[in-house]
Amino acid sequence: MNVIKKPVLLDELSRFPVIDKVIIESLEQALYRLVVEVDQQQYYVLEKANKALTRRSIVAIQELLTPFVIHGMYLSHQSPYDEMIGHEVNDNSNEMFVPIGDYFKNTRNDTVH
Numbered sequence: 001m002n003v004i005k006k007p008v009l010l011d012e013l014s015r016f017p018v019i020d021k022v023i024i025e026s027l028e029q030a031l032y033r034l035v036v037e038v039d040q041q042q043y044y045v046l047e048k049a050n051k052a053l054t055r056r057s058i059v060a061i062q063e064l065l066t067p068f069v070i071h072g073m074y075l076s077h078q079s080p081y082d083e084m085i086g087h088e089v090n091d092n093s094n095e096m097f098v099p100i101g102d103y104f105k106n107t108r109n110d111t112v113h
Contacts, residue, residue, distance in 0.1 A: 008043040018069045026077040075100050
């Protein structure tokens with residue numbers, strides 16, 4: 001099942017009071033892209049017009065999201081293995097979809113010393 005994703009600028013995410021799902025897509029060799037889901041609609045996040053938001057670490061993406069209310073955060077990875085060994089491309093997805101914690105929400109210390 002293909003989901004149609006709409007573009008949204010990072011600066012425009014604040015229009016959503018709650019982000020239902022954050023999906024950090026693993027692309028290749030420590031390159032990650034951000035997708036958010038709000039009210040069952042997925043949006044790929046842009047840094048600026050026509051430039052997808054990508055970072056070299058999951059934590060770098062999570063840091064950008066600290067101001068937002070997020071209900072779930074996931075890592076998505078789809079392997080090109082079938083293509084690499086010459087299998088026909090088919091409609092079956094080999095996507096791994098793994099729930100991950102939010103590094104900053106779990107480690108933030110608001111105590112004043």
